[in-house]
Amino acid sequence: xxxxxxxxxxxxxxATNNDGEQIRKIVFDALTSYGLVIDPAATDxxxxxxxxxxxxxxxxxxxxxxxxxxxxxxxxxxxxxTAEIRKMYFDPSIRGMGLGTWAMHFLIxxxxxxxxxxxxxxxASVLKEAIALYKKLxxxxxxxxxxxxxxDVVMEKRL
Numbered sequence: 001x002x003x004x005x006x007x008x009x010x011x012x013x014x015a016t017n018n019d020g021e022q023i024r025k026i027v028f029d030a031l032t033s034y035g036l037v038i039d040p041a042a043t044d045x046x047x048x049x050x051x052x053x054x055x056x057x058x059x060x061x062x063x064x065x066x067x068x069x070x071x072x073x074x075x076x077x078x079x080x081x082t083a084e085i086r087k088m089y090f091d092p093s094i095r096g097m098g099l100g101t102w103a104m105h106f107l108i109x110x111x112x113x114x115x116x117x118x119x120x121x122x123x124a125s126v127l128k129e130a131i132a133l134y135k136k137l138x139x140x141x142x143x144x145x146x147x148x149x150x151x152d153v154v155m156e157k158r159l
Contacts, residue, residue: 001063002140004102010094012106015059015072022069023087024048030089034126034151040047043148047087058110059087060149062099070094073103075111078120083111085121088130100133108137112159119159122151131155 001011015023017070024047037046046053053059062071062125071090075083085107090099098123111119123130131153141153146154 004062007097007099007102009065010070010099011063012060013063014057015050015054015061015074017049019061019069020047020050023050023072026069026072026091027087027089029091031150033092036123036124036126039148039150043150045061056114056128058083058114060106062090062094062103071099072104073107075107075114075116075119080114081117083114083116083119085119100130101137104133104137108157108159117159118156120154120156122148123153123155125153126149 001013002014004010025042027047031038050059054076056077057073058076060072061069063069070095072143075090076085076086078084088100088103108119119139120135123134127133134155137157139157142154142156144154146152
């Protein structure tokens with residue numbers, strides 16, 4: 001596990017299928033709290049076989065000193081030049097601490113190291129804090145339809 005600088009007691013590591021139940025709880029609780037639909041058959045199917053959907057090991061979790069998963073974030077390969085940011089959700093106990101900003105910088109760095117030229121993401125307009133963060137990091141709204149029915153905003157950043 002790798003310590004997250006400036007966040008005592010929090011660490012990040014690659015996720016495995018063994019983490020699925022804890023990750024699903026965080027993601028599904030967050031979605032429900034914002035009135036968004038859980039979709040295990042489509043949008044959220046990747047949470048039931050992380051290692052298959054992220055074969056390059058690009059799904060990470062944040063854990064505390066007790067090894068309890070407190071958050072997740074991932075890069076999903078679209079094609080050789082584009083990756084999508086997915087499944088960035090945090091337990092309420094660690095929200096508001098700047099971990100979203102930390103995770104986004106981490107994902108941008110990883111994407112550059114993997115030679116991606118574009119990062120995309122889909123989100124819901126109800127997730128105002130997340131959208132503000134994406135805009136602060138130079139993500140731009142782009143036209144296009146969302147693959148996920150719960151999302152209504154598509155954004156991208158050129159690296």
